[in-house]
Amino acid sequence: MRVSKLIPIDKFIDKALYDNKKGYYFTKNPFGKNGDFVTSPLISPLFSEMIAIWIVSFWDDLGCPKKFNIIELGPGNGEQCKIMIKTFKKFPNFYKYLNIFLYEKSSVLEKVQRNKIKEQNVTWIKNFNKINAGPALFFGNEFFDAIPIKQFKKIKKNVYEKYLNFDNRSSPKEIFRKVSKKTISKLKKLNLLKKNGIIEYPAQGLRELEIITRKIKSLNGGLLLIDYGYLKQLNISTLQSVKLHKKNKIFNNIGKADITSLVNFNLLKDYFKKRNLTVNKIVSQSFFLKKMGILERAEILSKKMSFKEKSDLYFRLERLLSHNYMGNLFKVIFTYKKKKKFLLGFI
Numbered sequence: 579m580r581v582s583k584l585i586p587i588d589k590f591i592d593k594a595l596y597d598n599k600k601g602y603y604f605t606k607n608p609f610g611k612n613g614d615f616v617t618s619p620l621i622s623p624l625f626s627e628m629i630a631i632w633i634v635s636f637w638d639d640l641g642c643p644k645k646f647n648i649i650e651l652g653p654g655n656g657e658q659c660k661i662m663i664k665t666f667k668k669f670p671n672f673y674k675y676l677n678i679f680l681y682e683k684s685s686v687l688e689k690v691q692r693n694k695i696k697e698q699n700v701t702w703i704k705n706f707n708k709i710n711a712g713p714a715l716f717f718g719n720e721f722f723d724a725i726p727i728k729q730f731k732k733i734k735k736n737v738y739e740k741y742l743n744f745d746n747r748s749s750p751k752e753i754f755r756k757v758s759k760k761t762i763s764k765l766k767k768l769n770l771l772k773k774n775g776i777i778e779y780p781a782q783g784l785r786e787l788e789i790i791t792r793k794i795k796s797l798n799g800g801l802l803l804i805d806y807g808y809l810k811q812l813n814i815s816t817l818q819s820v821k822l823h824k825k826n827k828i829f830n831n832i833g834k835a836d837i838t839s840l841v842n843f844n845l846l847k848d849y850f851k852k853r854n855l856t857v858n859k860i861v862s863q864s865f866f867l868k869k870m871g872i873l874e875r876a877e878i879l880s881k882k883m884s885f886k887e888k889s890d891l892y893f894r895l896e897r898l899l900s901h902n903y904m905g906n907l908f909k910v911i912f913t914y915k916k917k918k919k920f921l922l923g924f925i
């Protein structure tokens with residue numbers, strides 16, 4: 579893919595991933611063994627089952643409202659939604675009040691999802707305008723890490739934004755331009771300028787959250803995000819790219835490889851608090867899934883399994899739960915309107 583002119587890094591990522599003719603997510607289905615990467619719902623269906631049970635419990639805690647919306651942010655290949663619907667159907671009193679919305683940007687992935695999910699109560703959306711009655715529970719696995727970020731460099735009191743100059747080269751030259759006082763004050767307000775080094779700012783992600791938090795405040799509900807990220811600001815570039823399950827250099831295979839960044843979870847927490855939403859303590863994926871009973875569920879299922887099936891089940895759980903794989907690097911954050919705490923999975 580050709581990228582021309584001098585562009586800020588978020589625009590570059592946006593074009594590489596979401597250009598609607600040549601962008602990565604608009605030209606292929608990258609999930610699974612034959613794709614470029616796998617995500618938790620593809621590793622084990624128990625991941626989606628646990629999230630589904632958690633959502634039913636949240637609905638119950640709200641007093642079982644007779645209209646309830648769930649919105650999956652970035653449903654990927656639709657696997658999580660498919661498994662969740664299967665679980666939801668085991669709770670008919672919940673399921674009859676449920677509307678499911680799939681918020682998907684890519685037309686290619688929307689097609690993949692539509693082939694997998696045929697239920698009448700599922701609607702594909704490009705914005706949240708249709709959701710205007712009943713509480714709204716938003717959730718996303720690896721949604722936020724897939725949204726382009728801006729990068730800055732802080733040297734003493736000066737702040738520069740990273741731009742890329744491709745200038746007919748295949749690999750771009752990084753150029754840093756001094757930013758305006760307005761940008762400095764915006765970054766300061768988000769506590770991003772405490773240390774020198776690279777500052778990552780999810781401008782587009784926060785725009786998405788602005789709309790979501792407004793919906794939650796007007797309709798009641800919440801937002802559950804699971805993603806890989808950190809709690810202590812790193813001040814280094816966390817951009818990474820993968821292709822065929824291997825690391826790829828960011829500027830190689832543009833439009834043919836995935837690009838993500840680590841999520842700054844404390845930034846999200848502060849952001850929600852400033853909007854007067856309640857936020858639970860951020861926990862690791864392993865903590866959350868274990869509290870939701872994933873090991874007990876595995877034990878029940880494994881009783882009817884052959885040795886080979888059992889080993890496969892526990893091998894997959896190990897990937898989701900072990901500190902060396904996804905258990906600790908992946909974190910869970912939940913923010914919601916209610917003042918009364920909903921702590922399932924978090925304590």
Ligand SMILES: C[S@@+](CC[C@H](N)C(=O)[O-])C[C@H]1O[C@@H](n2cnc3c(N)ncnc32)[C@H](O)[C@@H]1O
Nearest residue numbers: 603617652653654681682683684719720721724
């Ligand atoms: C890394 S994938 C995660 C997929 C899935 N949640 C999973 O865990 O397998 C990111 C997903 O978010 C979608 N996406 C990214 N940015 C989006 C946006 N601004 N609006 C809607 N969907 C978006 C992508 O097209 C893709 O479906």
